[in-house]
Amino acid sequence: MTATIERGAATAPVTSPAPVKKPTRKRPRGFLSSSNGKKVVMAVTGAVMVTFLILHMLGNLKIFISKESFNEYAHALRTLLEPLLPYRTVLTIVEVVLVASVVLHMWAAISLARRAHSARPVKYVAKKSQANGYATHIMRLGGVTILLFLIWHLLDLTFGVVNPKGFDSSPADRMIAGFDPSRWWVAIIYFAAVVMVGLHLRHGVWSAFQTLGWANRDRNKGLRLGAGLLSAVLVVGFLSPPLAIMFGVVQ
């Protein structure tokens, strides 16, 4: 029998004189400093954002009814519960909640990622995923992609900074101008981002149920299917207006 053996350097700290006996970290002080607490933050803020996305998508679809309907909807968002409350109160509250959700979601993601990083200071030389690596790669990469897109998206369609029609135009005009075939690259960014959102949610929605402890053996299949369906619906729902604009169905 022949064999060659190549021994790598001791890539991990070779403990001398005795292995670490005491835990290296302190016990978490509060719920939010525990890894589970952070996961709950992710799940809850994620749920808020998913709810928003569903409403947002439904709003977008109004473009198929008519430009006016879409503009009315956009206007109604600002005048909701008026005159009971001053102009834009509800929208502002929603925006604050959304911003807070995004920030908290990111905070939790970053601190979990940092935790993960320090839990494995030495990487594997060879590593092969056994669960097809989907969640591992999609979630963090996807999160960052979505964040970048979000910034662009707000600049484009909310604030109109990078939109050809500018801030003074109506929302429907901005949308239609934004996805003008001449701006094909915007569409590509948008498509990529929406697909990424879908992939992110396919795992994220199920994961939230798991984190909140609502998944179990009997429900898992249904939950995974539901998460997949919801993601698919969102992707289709978000992609159909720009596609319609680009192909001239909506003008």
Added chain:
Amino acid sequence: MSFLEMLDVLNERLILEGDDPIAFDHDCREGICGMCGMVINGVAHGEQRATTTCQLHMRHFEDNATITIEPWRAAPFPVVKDLVVDRSAFDRIIQAGGFVSVPAGSAPDAHSIPVRKEDADAAFDAATCIGCGACVAACPNGSASLFTAAKITHLSLLPQGQPERLSRAKAMVDQMDAEGFGGCTNTGECTAVCPKGIPLDTIAQMNTDYLKANAK
């Protein structure tokens, strides 16, 4: 020839050549003690599913193949030597609450509390964890959630585990954090390499109990 027997042969040669043999943990060599464990070609316990390293056989490898073997890599599992790591963090997680407090001799008759067969079976499925640490090794976050959840679930599903159920979940999860393990992101890498196939929904059970404990 089993994988560990291959290492035996290699070590015999190394010893005679005056080299240091490769240190690796192993004991029962029948897949139940949980002592062996190495990452083989990037997969904890090798690519055969539901198999410990000691149950892996060389017939699954091609002749003249190069095999990369690494230890479990995680900060809470410091490397002692070569492929030997210190997994005492697992013991401390159990110490935090992975038990039912019942002094010897104080137990009521075994038939005084019936247990639904379904519950007993599900508890057993979780209880088969051998504490090998493959879940940690495979987890991209270096999380010990599957290990911790397996014990929490085992005891949560049985009537005997109820009185300490919530305090147990809280103490064990907090200890897991204190040891420096990463958080769970539900990637499923752990259950895919678990030699005993501990299901991922044990983690949901752990999360439920932990949330309830914190809500109190």
Added chain:
Amino acid sequence: MKFTEGSEIRDTRAPEGPIEDRWEKRKFAAKLVNPANKRKLNVIVVGTGLAGGSAAATLGELGYNVKSFCYQDTPRRAHSIAAQGGINAAKNYRGDGDSIYRLFYDTVKGGDFRARESNVYRLAQVSVNIIDQAVAQGVPFAREYGGLLDTRSFGGAQVSRTFYARGQTGQQLLLGAYQALERQVAAGTVEMFTRHEMLDLIVADGRARGIIVRDMVTGEIERHTADAVVLASGGYGNVFFLSTNAKGCNTTAIWRAHERGAYFANPCYTQIHPTCIPVSGEYQSKLTLMSESLRNDGRVWVPLRKGDERAPGDIPDDERDYYLERIYPAFGNLVPRDIASRAAKNVCDEGRGVGPGGLGVYLDFRDAINRLGRDAVEKKYGNLFEMYERITGENPYDVPMRIYPAVHYTMGGLWVDYDLQSTIPGLFVIGEANFSDHGANRLGASALMQGLADGYFVLPTTLGDYLAAGPFGEVDEQAVAEAELKVRSKIDRLLAVNGTRTPDSFHRELGKLMWDYCGMERTEESLRKALDRIPELRKEFWENVKVSGTAEELNQVLEKAGRVADFFDLAELMCLDALVRSESCGGHFRAESQDSEGEALRDDESFAHVSAWEYSPDGEPVLHKEPLEYEYVKMTQRSYK
């Protein structure tokens, strides 16, 4: 090898009177330790299997200061974890006529009348509490749809008294004990020392007062003193190299205690388990057991004709020899372990064995599959079939399994009295490490029962009786220093040889020798051969072993070498014991002592005793006999025909 015969030895602790009252009496007579004093009493427990783990946990719970040692990286790895079948208990939940007395009777008979009645009766009594304790701990035993515990019959018993947790009963019970132990670690009553190997016993002023251990990570030699020492270090089946024991199982702890004065009882009693996966090649490092339950539906056979090379499926029924059914029509494939093992050996010796080297017999499920359907068979045995396929690469649904006997358990061990105390005061021995309850043959599902009975219930009482006189004060420094020096010099000697053979190669050779000459069948000639050969091999070992590395690091070669060195000495005593016991009983079969049909023939006139060996440094052990008297169970010849 020469020996001398010393004075008779007696168990002075077992109370007199009706057998069912003896344990009660002993418990009541045992002195109690004031709770405040318990904290001042230190106890060392070596080994964390069912016996050691449960003992350390219970002693800690009672308030003693406990130090627990194991060579593995965590106490949960001890080899009790590998026990598959189940645990016996005289609960009579089935109402099928079981009782404490019947379990007692079956165990004494199964042990071929070489165990003490008092001990066995107590074991049967306590068995009931074990199940209660385990269930309360959350051990997930198999249950029926009504929510009550399921039981099955096992190992030839006619009642259904075996509780089980699928094929992993040992694992679940051990984890129960492990969790109880960790609870005490957290409570601060037990200090845990993992990756520590006991290398000597400290005996001072005639009492066991501590141990010398090696920290297997740093190589440091440490002294630990205490008021009592409990050994729960398991059996010595690895003297055969190939066995179903874990690779790390060794005799060092009990052997070195033996060298310090603890008598070694019945070392020749070895249990050979009939259903193991046969050896497949020269690199084989261990053998794997397949649960005995397979024999409930599988049929054992070999070809009728010698050297029949045909594939098993091509051999028609009339050219097959279902030899167990043929020789033992009443019990058929369900005869006890020792009998099934020897029958397999006999047909292989006739040249009718199958598989590589002709060392195997078929265990065929063809008829069961035809009768019950593949699904039913899969439901019952699926995990075992899978395990078999994983190891052999053969699918037992299509091709019959091949099995062969393998060393599984050692009934012998350090001699203890009713209190589980050895001949060294303050040294208690529990579980497989002692010799007490199984006689010459252990019944299936009884090992778990004994380990837990000792650890949870018996030892905590009897140890208290001993410790009531403590604490025993400072330990004589000289005794500690002497023990440490002995350990260090042994290590230095091993490292200094620097020869050309590895410890493993010696171990393999010793194991083969023991298997050939002191295995399933022993003759005067074979034993004498072994007794000639072992000293030669041991001499070569000490002149030619190669131990790489140093003593001040994790050095698995050094660990191995130390264990092999002790196996040599133990092997010699085993062969001597087997030679002196010229009768056949249970797992000890002397070819000279068989009846006209080839069955084991006991010689109760000459051998109804325990052979307790006293170590002698000049190499001439002293044999002390403990007579065995049977008041309740009449000694009969076992018959399974």
